[in-house]
Amino acid sequence: MAPSCNHSQNVHQLPQQVVVVVVPFPAQGHLNQLLHFSRLISSYNIPIHYITTTTHSRQVNFRAHGFKSTKNIQFHEFPTPIFTSPTPRNNPNNNSSINKFPSHLQPCSQISTNLRNPVANILHTLSHKSRRIIIIHDSLMGSVVQDYRAIPNAEAYTFHSVSAFTLFLYVWESLGKPFFIDSDMIKDLPSIDGCFSPEFNTFVRSEHEYSKFNSGKIYNTSRVIEGHFLDLLSKEQINKGKKQWALGPFNPITILGSTLQQQQQRHKSLTWLDKQVAKSVIFVSFGTTTSFSHEQINEIAMGLEQSQQKFIWVLRGADKENAFSEDVMERIELPKGFEEKVRDRGIVVTDWAPQLEILAHSSTGGFLSHCGWNSCMESISMGVPLATWPMHSDQPRNAVLITKILKIGLVIKDWAQRDELVLSNKIEKVVTTLMASKEGEEMRKRAQELSFGVKKAVGENGVTKNEFDSFIAHITRGI
Numbered sequence: 001m002a003p004s005c006n007h008s009q010n011v012h013q014l015p016q017q018v019v020v021v022v023v024p025f026p027a028q029g030h031l032n033q034l035l036h037f038s039r040l041i042s043s044y045n046i047p048i049h050y051i052t053t054t055t056h057s058r059q060v061n062f063r064a065h066g067f068k069s070t071k072n073i074q075f076h077e078f079p080t081p082i083f084t085s086p087t088p089r090n091n092p093n094n095n096s097s098i099n100k101f102p103s104h105l106q107p108c109s110q111i112s113t114n115l116r117n118p119v120a121n122i123l124h125t126l127s128h129k130s131r132r133i134i135i136i137h138d139s140l141m142g143s144v145v146q147d148y149r150a151i152p153n154a155e156a157y158t159f160h161s162v163s164a165f166t167l168f169l170y171v172w173e174s175l176g177k178p179f180f181i182d183s184d185m186i187k188d189l190p191s192i193d194g195c196f197s198p199e200f201n202t203f204v205r206s207e208h209e210y211s212k213f214n215s216g217k218i219y220n221t222s223r224v225i226e227g228h229f230l231d232l233l234s235k236e237q238i239n240k241g242k243k244q245w246a247l248g249p250f251n252p253i254t255i256l257g258s259t260l261q262q263q264q265q266r267h268k269s270l271t272w273l274d275k276q277v278a279k280s281v282i283f284v285s286f287g288t289t290t291s292f293s294h295e296q297i298n299e300i301a302m303g304l305e306q307s308q309q310k311f312i313w314v315l316r317g318a319d320k321e322n323a324f325s326e327d328v329m330e331r332i333e334l335p336k337g338f339e340e341k342v343r344d345r346g347i348v349v350t351d352w353a354p355q356l357e358i359l360a361h362s363s364t365g366g367f368l369s370h371c372g373w374n375s376c377m378e379s380i381s382m383g384v385p386l387a388t389w390p391m392h393s394d395q396p397r398n399a400v401l402i403t404k405i406l407k408i409g410l411v412i413k414d415w416a417q418r419d420e421l422v423l424s425n426k427i428e429k430v431v432t433t434l435m436a437s438k439e440g441e442e443m444r445k446r447a448q449e450l451s452f453g454v455k456k457a458v459g460e461n462g463v464t465k466n467e468f469d470s471f472i473a474h475i476t477r478g479i
Helices: 028-042 054-063 107-127 146-150 164-174 198-213 223-233 260-264 268-273 294-307 355-360 373-381 395-405 424-435 438-458 463-475
Strands: 016-023 048-053 073-078 130-138 154-160 216-219 243-246 281-285 310-314 346-349 364-369 386-388 409-411
Touching (some): 028 048, 028 054, 048 107, 146 154, 164 223, 223 243, 223 463, 268 346, 281 355, 281 424, 364 373, 373 438
Parallel strands (some): 130 154
């Protein structure tokens, strides 16, 4: 999907009552959530200005799925600074590091310095053409938008890209646990040790300092999913009296039927799914920031083969800073003869796969996932239970939310064993349990009930729809 237009000089010339400026952190999980959110805001006929680098604008548009139109969204693209992107620590050929945090993407944080001036210029230009400017920025981009404070008709809102559960625990712990919470919630809670690199921790803390000046907080979650944790986040000790809105899921919750021409252009995975029995396929995908060792790839392959379950396995290397560079593609080798052995039961995808559409397909009955929040929300909204294999960042605690609190998933790798190889017999056991047992069927039923609740919430007079309307009424107040 091509961006609708580029560059700051193309700012809309007609006067506007309210405009929204969206500034995502330049990594796929963040870019994608805020593009989907932009689409939802634009449905209220509010113009959107989405600001990122040229490379990341291309990336998020190319990978967008579940909707076809970016009408009312104006893209502003700026050059990416030149820097050396380190070799991924989790590259198959670089297994020396225990910490699997994608430090090879650390230069993304350096983009902040380069985007601050262009963002400020756009804000000042828009301030003369609009009665109010609403800035919605990723929690990791506070320093980039800080100049809005000098613009009288501008106000900013922080978007948090993680679950309310994970964010609450992070803030609650960092404040010294200021109030009592149910001990069952934190029993066997995974440590955040190893979740981030020290450099990234420093970056996060510095960016969060800018949020104190903002007018409110936005979460990509639903009260149907995380109402209790949203209530905890709203406590005075945590929230300091700021407004907050739970407006998710941002991704489309219904995938519309395609035209004949679109069907002919569908991804091969969807065509393959059309031929399978309902709820019979497990989707295996680990996001954009992780690569596995050859040894671990072999164990996954053997586990899937031995499970006798049908599967779609997305097997790609981790993104580097430029996801389109020719030199970023890693050579990934499967066990000899693997694809021939499983050709009647599974397919391996080595290019970009339409995850949301795969999860929405009636033949998909499970998801083996790294538990990034994008993936969790998409799986929940489509009613698909998960097998959890967290890698870094918020993923270990998202996995706890999925397995212990929502009870719509099974643990395939516990965070406490994060440095260990996951053997094929463990993979086989969990995949088989999720896809072909009474326990797995009960989880599938709970996931589908949760999906129904989420879909009801975004419908007319639903709790999410009302909250979204409340947010729009707030940012357009008095106009």
